[in-house]
Amino acid sequence: MWGVIVVTMGGEVTGLPQQDLVLVGAGYAHLHLVRQWRMAPIPGVRLTVVSPDRELTYSGMLPGVLSGLYSADAATIDLPQLCLASSARLISAAVTGMDPDSRIIRVEGRPPIPFDVASIAIGSSPCLPPAVAGVSEVISIKPLGDFESRFSAAVSAVRSRMAVATHDRPVEILVVGGGAAGCELALALERWMVRRRFPARFLLVESQNTILRGYSSRTVERMQRELRARGVALRVSQSIVGVDRREPDSSAGEFLLKVQFEDGSVQGTDLVIWATGGGPMPLVEHLGLPRDDRGFLLVQKSLQSISGAPVFAAGDVASLLGCPLPRAGVHAVRQGAMLWNNIQHWFQRQPLREYRPRGFLSLLSLGNGRALADLAGWSFEGSWVWKWKDAIDRRFLQMNRIAPSPLEEPGPGATGEGGRVSSGMRCSGCGSKVSASVLKTALGRLEGTTAGGIQGSRRSPDDAVVVDREKFPVDVFSVDFFPAFLDDPYLMGRIAALHALSDLWAMGARPVGGQALVTLPPGTERQQSELLYQLLAGGLHELKSAGAELWGGHTTEGGELLVGFSVAGCLDGTAPLLKSGLVPGQSLILTKPLGVGAVVAAIGQGQVSAGTLAEALHWMLRSNASAARAARQSGVTSVTDVTGFGLAGHLLEMLESSQVSARLQLQNVPRIGGCRELFERGIRSSLDAANRKRAEGRIEVTAGLAESDVALLFDPQTSGGLLLGVPGDQAQQIVTLLRQKGDEGACVVGVIESPGSGPGGWRIRVE
Ligand SMILES: Cc1cc2nc3c(=O)[nH]c(=O)nc-3n(C[C@H](O)[C@H](O)[C@H](O)COP(=O)(O)OP(=O)(O)OC[C@H]3O[C@@H](n4cnc5c(N)ncnc54)[C@H](O)[C@@H]3O)c2cc1C
Known part of the structure; x- marks a missing residue:
């Protein structure tokens, strides 16, 4: 094993x-x-x-x-x-x-x-008191990143409630905390409301006897004067002990919140902004x-x-x-x-x-x-x-906005999962085995596998997995592996497993087991076993989610971190879903947006933005399981998953085996936000050229289409979506079903047509 x-x-x-x-x-x-x-x-x-x-x-x-x-x-x-x-x-x-x-x-x-x-x-x-923590009209300053959108949504809710009120009045906003943050915030929010012409009244509440404690008296005076001039009332030496939320009589313009102070007084308000330094x-x-x-x-x-x-x-x-x-x-x-x-x-x-x-x-x-x-x-x-x-x-x-220069080498001594270090010649063969304890330590920490890495089959360590065919009737096998492109082994393990399992889902098979293939860079035992553990924990997480088990694998030591899985699935007596079988009149559905190849290239060059990376990871970490199940339910005839050859390459395989042509509407092809910009900046996967060559003579692109859009067709995908051939009259219904099941990226991207005349007349027309 x-x-x-x-x-x-x-x-x-x-x-x-x-x-x-x-x-x-x-x-x-x-x-x-x-x-x-x-x-x-x-x-x-x-x-x-x-x-x-x-x-x-x-x-x-x-x-x-x-x-x-x-x-x-x-x-x-x-x-x-x-x-x-x-x-x-x-x-x-x-x-x-x-x-x-x-x-x-x-x-x-x-x-x-x-x-x-x-x-x-x-x-x-800001330590919101537990009594107010769940009240949506009490808004914490943290997290800062979405404060404005939370505040804006709360103001909209108050205003729409007041729209039905007969007594028009300004929105009442109470800011808690008279430190630097609270004072700045009260004045900034006053501007926010003025810019939108929303009438508002502000009250700033501070528990100490002065705002801006620790600041010079001159600064405190200036701030007090500014707050007054801007209509922000001030209450010092007042602590809030509770906030009562009551559904008000909106037609009378009543306040939703009643704020209780330490001295027993009560103040009605619409919103409370919590900006205390807190705890x-x-x-x-x-x-x-x-x-x-x-x-x-x-x-x-x-x-x-x-x-x-x-x-x-x-x-x-x-x-x-x-x-x-x-x-x-x-x-x-x-x-x-x-x-x-x-x-x-x-x-x-x-x-x-x-x-x-x-x-x-x-x-x-x-x-x-x-x-x-x-x-x-x-x-x-x-x-x-x-x-x-x-x-x-x-x-x-x-x-803090240092953009890495393209293809920049890490600094001297920098060490990551794939960082190069110079070392003496490594031995090969038996003389240089990765310590067996590396493996044992990593496997011993994984839940759901034994130290031998086997479940559902013989558990004692042996040379190969003996699969119990009663429990695991296996019909379909696939293998996939690639160099790690993220410096996060747990996520790499998850992505590699999802990528390999995708082949099984595309064939309509239920995953039952998999073996890991890992090449670890040299390192100390502790570092190697930690890296292996993180990779396998990620892979095991996805195998388990798919209903499959980890049946061991193979680990080598080599120049860079490589990870993949060999997986096995069961058809449960059904016929496999194949690439062939497309007929004219059918529609093509793609279940995930494209652009992962450009994003991976951009990661390598340090050119990817946080938003684009987050979106690409979201899609790579989305399993094709529910799309495959929905495809089976909906009578889909032909399926493939879009991976290394890109949409064009994988579609050509389907067209060749079905001997039909396809028309793709490029503007309907879903893409990861930010990848058009990467293409415009010339960032392409290293497979782009090979994928274009492969499609030569088989793809006709309407003149005038932007190259940054056409590039999408040749972009290789890691853990890409499924490409489904579906009856034309059911296409929208199937897209709705897919989206309901969580594949929000699913779109109809084209239609199947008769092939051109002569042998090998099948091709893709892009418009
Ligand atoms: C509106 C406002 C204006 C301010 N203006 C000023 C000013 O002008 N001058 C001044 O000196 N101070 C100002 N402050 C105070 C200042 O922001 C803080 O003192 C400062 O941000 C503290 O810095 P920090 O590095 O300790 O933490 P932070 O800047 O708060 O960073 C902490 C990070 O840790 C992350 N984190 C939290 N939980 C976890 C977790 N479980 N796991 C991993 N990560 C986690 C957070 O997401 C965050 O990114 C202001 C504060 C506010 C709210």
Whole structure:
């Protein structure tokens, strides 16, 4: 079952890192570290960032976005781009916990990630009281990324309720928190409402006896004056103890929410915006690290946890022992430099240095092209202060928008899953086997398989799988594997399994089992077994979801990480669905958008945006199972899955075996958003040329169609969709069924026609 051999690669081999540095959360200090990594990665160390957000909204510019001074894009950092530029691995998921003793980080929906050194920068939480947490009219400032859309939806709901009211009145908005964020937000939202001509009244509530605590009295006065001038009422020394939601008599224009204050008074309002500095993120409780009395992580001035574990923390999440600091982005940014210094020192076993806080300039947006500055007791205000703030914020954004140059080599010493390292000649044959314990350790950690990797067949380790034919009547086999294109082995395992299983689904077969094919780069036992485990955990997840089992596989050591699966399926007594059988009058349905090939090429060149990558991953991680079942139910005659040859190549195979032609409507062919732009920039898969050559003489493209659209037809797909030949009069009905079952990308893309005259008259006409 599991074989292990070594492949030499002409003396130079790729290798796995010796150690792992894992950053939890893409806080400001971590962004600094990722930027530094680009210039001076620590030799032998892999950098991994775990973040649920791919697009980060810069808090300093959010008030400007809400005021209409910036577009949302202008305030966004593209995390995948930044990580690619720095050869850092990005795991797009939320961390759910940590075990500092066994040095693992638990991640939502996937296996834990081991670390040698970790750092936490997950910010803070506005901490909505549990009583208001589920009320949709109470809007938390976090997450920042979708704050505007949540606010906008809530305003629309209030306004549509008021549209039926006989007593017209402004929308009442109560902002909780008189810190810098709350003040900026109240003024920005006032602008937001004015720009839309929505009458509104604002109330800013602060529990302390003053807004902007810690700022100079001059700055506080200026802010109070500005709030007054803009119609934002102020209530200080008032804590909210509850929010009561009651379905109001809308015809009387009553308020939906009744806010109860500590002093017993009650205030009616339509919306509550929660912008308090608050407390720690709920995750902090699950990190297994010492915390202060408010629940923040207690760190030394070196930013290392006071527990002594190799775990650092910076920004809002950290409390410096004996040195209380306000939770401000400025400290989070400045701590970045110290964090980077001390993490380098940790790996080099040098003494750590201490973070020494200094006073800082605070620049507050007033939302109308003016800003307020506070520095060492001084206070300034005006449009020139806004220009100053604007220049600083734009520079910060620019710093974090490093686009990787095309085909850039990783920096010296950079090590990823496929990073090259120079090493001596590797032995081949039996003398250089990957340790059997690598395999045993990885398999032993997988749920749903034995150390021998077999279920549903003989369980003791042996030379080959003996399949129980009673339990597993196998009719259909397929195999597929390819080099990893993501630096995320768990997702690569899932995609590779889905890609291989797709062949079975296309044939109308039910998957029953699969074997993994893996080539691991050389590395330590620990790193190899971790990589193998993550790959197999991903593959097993998809096999299990498809109702199949993992029957072992084969692992070699080689130059780059390759992963794939050999899979087996059962037809349950039905005839297989074939590529042939198309007849004129039928329609063609494609179930997933195209463009994956260009996106994969763009990943390799570091040219993919966060949004495009997220969409491509969404489709690659979508199984063809439900599309195949829907196809069977709907009497589909001919099926194939669209993979390496692209839509044109796979359609030509269907046409040849059916001896018919097809007409494709190019504007109906679904595509991943952002891939047209990649084609326009000349980014193509390396298979593009071969796919075009293959179609030569068989494809007629109507003059005038844009090359960036035509390129879609030759784009190879990884885990692509199904191409279905369906009766023409049922095509729309089948598309509706497919979309209802979750294949929202399904579209009718063309029709089948009679072939041209003469032998081999079958072809594709594209219009
Ligand atoms: C509207 C507004 C305006 C502000 N303006 C200013 C200003 O002008 N000047 C100033 O100094 N400060 C300002 N602040 C405060 C400032 O934003 C924070 O102090 C700063 O963002 C804290 O930085 P951080 O690096 O600690 O965390 P953050 O910037 O909050 O980043 C934390 C990251 O961790 C991620 N994360 C959270 N949970 C998890 C998890 N479970 N797993 C993985 N990742 C996770 C988050 O998604 C986020 O990307 C403002 C705040 C707001 C809300």
